[in-house]
Amino acid sequence: MPTPLRFATCFTLLACALAPLSGRTLPQPPTPAEQNLWKQQGRTLPVPEAQQPTLDPALPAYVPRRDIELSGHFKGAASDVLALLTKQWIAAFQKYYPKVVLDVPPPYAGSLGALELIKGDLQFVMVSRELKPTDISGFAEKFGYPPFSAPISGGTYRHFGFLDAIAFFVHPDNPLRQLTFDQIDALYSTTHHRGGGAITTWGQLGLTGEWADKPVHLWGVKPWNGFEEFIRQRALSVGAKRGEWRPDIHFTETVFPISPAVAADRYALGYAGLAYIGDDVKLLSLGVKTGGPAVAPGIEEVYQARYPLSRLVFFNTNKRPGQPLDPVLEEFLRFLLSREGQQVVLDQATFVPLRAGQADASRALLK
Structure with missing residues (x-):
């Protein structure tokens, strides 16, 4: 376990999280006034x-x-980070179909998912996170099938609050260079759906010498949170089997304290969005499968959708399985997934356009 005195200040008003780290100032939690304005x-x-x-x-x-x-x-x-992009998409789409009105009024909120579709007064939701279990179960309880959710854009590389890619990192003294999803599952979960037993020491990750018998001090964000849900879905869950977190993880209420905590402990391992990671920790390359390639969380790897923890933006709606969408909504989605739709993303210069294979996969969901 980490020495409590070394981390005491990290939990005092997030002081450590708000301090500049090695030449780069990490983002601060938004104020209530900012949140109200964003809505x-x-x-x-x-x-x-x-x-x-x-x-x-x-x-x-x-x-x-x-x-x-x-x-x-x-x-x-629409999510608050998607308000402007959604309006730009709609304006471009209406040039083809001037008799179509797509209205996306405030309030805008990052918490939007699929439950907003249950009331029936909304036909679609532009969402900046993955669906959580309550989204799916609440929707299915009403309609008897899950919500339709299709990726329509990439996230960002490291923009604070705008679906930045997520990375795992260690103390700079740590010789570890990479992790696989199998190892992340063995480290962080109790369910181990990817097979194998629990990993609790650095030696089990291949380190030798003084590191071999040292325990791994795990850090993560307390459920529920978009960061932990993304890691849970990508690395801990397999098919319909949902992964569950180990109870002895050092859970934080927000993502802000994790990078400073790992920087202060030689034996710590944590994850966060790239916007929240200081220069005084070491980023790890990630591989989806044991023995497969490990990809560093670099900007071009995120842009090319090669990095496995790159994020996505979603279009959610109510589509009964086997039945077509309303022609307007289907055509709007086809436009979003086209070259012209992704050009809108590129022109905004915030989010990452989908690659052709990603757009093809989303388009196939319409069948």
Whole structure:
């Protein structure tokens, strides 16, 4: 277990989380005033990364429908980080279909998922997180089937609050260079759906010498949270089998204290969004399968969707399995997944456009 005195200040008003770390100031939790403003206007866009992604040339061009005239008024909702992008998508789509009205009024909130569709006054929700169990169970209890959820954009590389990619990291003295999803499951879960037993020491991860018998001090975000849900779904869960966290993880209420905590403990391992990670910890490359390639959390790896903990933006709606969507909503989704739809993402210079294979996978969900 970590020495309590070394971490006491990290939990005192998040003092450690708010301090500059090795030349880079980490983000601060938003104030109530900022949160209220975001609900009405959406979040202020971050300064674009100096290195921008490119559009995948294999994305299909959008071909508007000419066999029928699309029209109607549809109401949706959007996460606060997606408010502006959603409006830009709608404006571009309406150039093809001027008789279609897609209305996405405030309030905007990062907590939006699928439960908002239950009341029936919304036809779609633009969501900046994965669906959590209560989204799926609450929706299924009402309709008898799960909500339709399709990725429509990548997240970001390291923009605070804008679905930054997630990385695992250790103290800079630690010689470990990479982890696999199998090892993350063995370290962090009680369920071990990926097989194998629990990993509790650095020696079990291949380290030798003074590190071999030292315990791994695990850090993570307390459930429920979008960061831990993403890790749980990607690394701890397999198919319909949901992974469960070990109870002895050092859980924090928010993601902010984790990087400072790991920087202060030679034997710590933690995860956070790249925007929340200081320069005084060491990032690990990640491999999905044991024996497979390990990918570093670099900007180009995120842009090319090669890094396995890159995030996604989702379009959620009510679609009965085996039945088509309303033609307007289906065409809107097809536009989002086209070259022109992803060009809107690229032009905004915040989120990462989908690669062609990702767009193909989302389009296949319509069948």
